Amino acid sequence: MTVDTITEQETIDGVRQIVEKIGSTRANLIPILQAVTNNFGYISETAIKEISTRLNLPNNEIFSVATFYRMLSTQPRGKHIIQFCESAPCHVVGGREVWLALKSALNIEPGETTPDKKWTLLTTSCLGVCGIGPVLMIDTDIYGNVKPEQVKTILSRYD
Amino acid sequence: MAFYRSTVLVSVDPICVEKGAYELIDVLNDELIKQGLIDEVQILETTRLGDPQKLGPDLMIYPEGTHYTNIKYVDVPRLVEEHFIKGRVLQQYAAKMIDSMDEELRAPREKEIRVVLRNIGVIDPRNIEDYFAYDGYMALGKVLTEMTPEDVIQEILDAKLRGRGGAGFPTGLKWKFARQAEGNIKYLICNADEGDPGAFMNRRVLEGDPHSVIEGMIIAAFAIGAKQGYVYCRAEYPIAVSTLNLAIKQARSFGLLGKNIMGTDFSFDLEVRMGAGAFVCGEETALMASIEGNRGEPRTRPPFPAQKGLWGKPTNINNVETYANVPQIILKGSEWFSSMGTEKSKGTKTFALAGDVKNTGLIEVPFGITLREIIFEVGGGIKNDKKFKAVQTGGPMGGCLPESLLDLPVDYETLGAAGSIMGSGGMIVMDEDTCMVDIARFFMEFTQDESCGKCVPCRVGTHRLLEILESICAGEGKEGDIEELQELCVQIKNNSLCGLGKGAPNPVESTLKHFMDEYQAHIYEKSCPAKVCRSLITFEIMDGPCTGCTVCARNCPVNAISGERKQTHVIDQDICIKCGICHQVCQFDAIKVS
Numbered sequence: 001m002t003v004d005t006i007t008e009q010e011t012i013d014g015v016r017q018i019v020e021k022i023g024s025t026r027a028n029l030i031p032i033l034q035a036v037t038n039n040f041g042y043i044s045e046t047a048i049k050e051i052s053t054r055l056n057l058p059n060n061e062i063f064s065v066a067t068f069y070r071m072l073s074t075q076p077r078g079k080h081i082i083q084f085c086e087s088a089p090c091h092v093v094g095g096r097e098v099w100l101a102l103k104s105a106l107n108i109e110p111g112e113t114t115p116d117k118k119w120t121l122l123t124t125s126c127l128g129v130c131g132i133g134p135v136l137m138i139d140t141d142i143y144g145n146v147k148p149e150q151v152k153t154i155l156s157r158y159d
Numbered sequence: 160m161a162f163y164r165s166t167v168l169v170s171v172d173p174i175c176v177e178k179g180a181y182e183l184i185d186v187l188n189d190e191l192i193k194q195g196l197i198d199e200v201q202i203l204e205t206t207r208l209g210d211p212q213k214l215g216p217d218l219m220i221y222p223e224g225t226h227y228t229n230i231k232y233v234d235v236p237r238l239v240e241e242h243f244i245k246g247r248v249l250q251q252y253a254a255k256m257i258d259s260m261d262e263e264l265r266a267p268r269e270k271e272i273r274v275v276l277r278n279i280g281v282i283d284p285r286n287i288e289d290y291f292a293y294d295g296y297m298a299l300g301k302v303l304t305e306m307t308p309e310d311v312i313q314e315i316l317d318a319k320l321r322g323r324g325g326a327g328f329p330t331g332l333k334w335k336f337a338r339q340a341e342g343n344i345k346y347l348i349c350n351a352d353e354g355d356p357g358a359f360m361n362r363r364v365l366e367g368d369p370h371s372v373i374e375g376m377i378i379a380a381f382a383i384g385a386k387q388g389y390v391y392c393r394a395e396y397p398i399a400v401s402t403l404n405l406a407i408k409q410a411r412s413f414g415l416l417g418k419n420i421m422g423t424d425f426s427f428d429l430e431v432r433m434g435a436g437a438f439v440c441g442e443e444t445a446l447m448a449s450i451e452g453n454r455g456e457p458r459t460r461p462p463f464p465a466q467k468g469l470w471g472k473p474t475n476i477n478n479v480e481t482y483a484n485v486p487q488i489i490l491k492g493s494e495w496f497s498s499m500g501t502e503k504s505k506g507t508k509t510f511a512l513a514g515d516v517k518n519t520g521l522i523e524v525p526f527g528i529t530l531r532e533i534i535f536e537v538g539g540g541i542k543n544d545k546k547f548k549a550v551q552t553g554g555p556m557g558g559c560l561p562e563s564l565l566d567l568p569v570d571y572e573t574l575g576a577a578g579s580i581m582g583s584g585g586m587i588v589m590d591e592d593t594c595m596v597d598i599a600r601f602f603m604e605f606t607q608d609e610s611c612g613k614c615v616p617c618r619v620g621t622h623r624l625l626e627i628l629e630s631i632c633a634g635e636g637k638e639g640d641i642e643e644l645q646e647l648c649v650q651i652k653n654n655s656l657c658g659l660g661k662g663a664p665n666p667v668e669s670t671l672k673h674f675m676d677e678y679q680a681h682i683y684e685k686s687c688p689a690k691v692c693r694s695l696i697t698f699e700i701m702d703g704p705c706t707g708c709t710v711c712a713r714n715c716p717v718n719a720i721s722g723e724r725k726q727t728h729v730i731d732q733d734i735c736i737k738c739g740i741c742h743q744v745c746q747f748d749a750i751k752v753s
Contacts, residue, residue, distance in 0.1 A: 029452035086605075093514065096739075124436075
């Protein structure tokens with residue numbers, strides 16, 4: 001489902017199910033927010049309000065935690081999420097060139113989504129596969145030993 | 160208990176049995192009786208030792224650890240004669256040392272001693288019985304039947320195990336404080352938020368030998384009196400998380416976790432909590448805040464977690480590798496452990512070699528080995544035989560060390576004195592084509608992004624450092640920049656709330672100290688000696704070598720290159736983004752970087 005087609009009620013029902021499954025104490029907040037991000041693509045205002053009700057916490061507390069962590073998003077994201085490792089070990093083995101090729105192929109800055117909502121480009125911290133750098137991750141696929149010339153081919157695999 | 164000088168483990172994996180493993184045991188038994196060795200050599204059956212399809216029937220002889228494969232039992236008499244009587248390896252059947260187990264973890268090199276990494280690639284992490292076969296949970300058995308919590312703490316103190324997360328605090332002391340703290344409810348946490356770029360040791364241990372960590376944690380919980388534990392694992396490691404969850408489930412089913420462990424009145428259970436993408440959550444107080452459902456912001460210490468930790472209760476928090484060392488220390492003794500290493504840093508340490516070194520991947524070496532030995536012997540030297548320039552140790556809070564310091568023996572104190580830190584064990588090797596100012600800027604970008612924002616020296620200080628470094632790399636450095644960088648480093652180090660802030664200036668300080676000439680070249684000559692900083696270099700096509708093959712033009716992402724076939728091409732400097740792709744794809748070396 002895309003961001004546009006989901007209704008408020010569907011969000012509320014979905015969040016309620018998640019909270020019931022995970023638990024409604026404060027300690028469960030981050031797992032709940034992760035599940036919401038995975039299910040809906042991002043944490044909408046509606047979702048925040050529902051979580052706030054279920055956990056009996058102020059809206060801004062939820063918002064404060066949701067905006068702190070990189071893997072949680074309060075903004076709608078594209079169909080495919082590209083995460084590029086911008087850490088030093090990938091950088092010293094040619095990561096810079098790959099990054100430049102990636103940015104110019106998509107024509108957006110990190111954190112942005114392409115106008116056709118197909119791609120969101122993010123930088124990520126080290127994924128822990130430094131032996132095969134430079135590394136980029138699209139959704140859950142990890143690509144290692146990436147060369148700049150390969151960027152366009154890799155992107156073309158996703159529709 | 161009978162004492163055997165040798166033990167023969169014969170694989171009775173179903174495939175090996177099909178190939179005649181039991182017949183092999185019978186023939187071996189007969190031969191040993193015939194040679195009068197039956198009281199000295201013990202034969203045991205075991206699970207598979209290697210790929211049974213390719214290698215069976217096979218057996219392993221200890222203490223040598225020789226693996227004999229594809230044995231025909233007509234050759235057993237000769238094997239007994241050669242191996243047990245003459246003391247020689249029967250080469251015909253000895254398994255060939257596989258040079259590379261996988262890209263990240265190769266077969267051990269000469270100077271390595273594998274303690275924490277010993278089971279990885281050898282056992283199946285998704286099968287607890289493999290771990291049992293390799294002395295798994297025997298340490299826990301010893302602890303629960305023969306030792307008191309105080310005994311355990313004393314053993315860890317005697318071994319002089321220091322925290323492997325980076326700070327190197329004596330583990331035994333930490334456990335002692337947690338034990339002495341008042342209260343019935345205590346928590347145990349494993350810090351598996353390995354966020355240092357370049358470090359993936361913890362990830363491999365969790366994916367390849369999760370029970371070594373779990374067993375270590377149960378022993379620690381017994382020592383301090385905790386009933387509940389958490390493994391905080393970063394979300395970027397999904398396989399580690401699923402492997403851990405499966406391991407915990409299997410341990411529970413064998414009565415090794417949960418109520419009345421091994422039938423005693425000690426109860427302890429474990430849960431995995433995932434991170435959500437915040438480097439700062441590797442800091443212990445931020446980590447606990449995250450488990451509690453808050454922003455991962457550190458707080459001041461004291462009070463230390465041992466007094467007031469998770470939900471205000473006494474908590475012991477250690478790194479994955481620290482716990483993984485515990486079962487071996489209990490089994491083999493503190494004397495064995497402290498026989499390795501230097502005076503103040505005992506035991507072994509895993510390192511992850513990354514960057515411009517030939518053998519990237521994980522290694523485990525005793526403390527006291529020099530950087531030169533690590534990089535050039537174990538690591539195989541610099542890739543493409545280029546020149547070594549610097550090595551960065553300890554992650555983004557560590558410093559860069561130049562060639563002059565390569566003979567430094569690696570331990571907590573020496574690295575600290577040299578301006579770096581041990582950190583978690585990431586080592587990034589850099590060759591002559593690396594710009595050290597760019598590297599400093601790079602690390603600062605990371606640290607600035609990951610700063611939690613709570614305290615001004617870190618939040619604002621790293622921002623200012625980054626600004627200055629960026630302007631230097633862009634060719635806009637000016638008089639006074641270097642002094643300002645130095646002053647800022649001191650202020651940030653002295654006034655930040657947590658380790659992230661305190662360590663953030665290290666890459667800058669160490670590069671200023673050892674590579675001052677590069678900073679000066681950038682600022683005063685507006686040049687980048689390593690030809691990296693884009694604003695200070697130009698790409699030009701040289702007339703002579705250029706054949707007009709058009710490969711560069713076709714690969715240029717911004718169409719900055721023009722030219723007819725077979726005519727020398729030209730790069731339009733106004734459009735060129737200095738990505739370097741043309742330089743990489745040119746077959747004729749026609750592109751000059753200056």
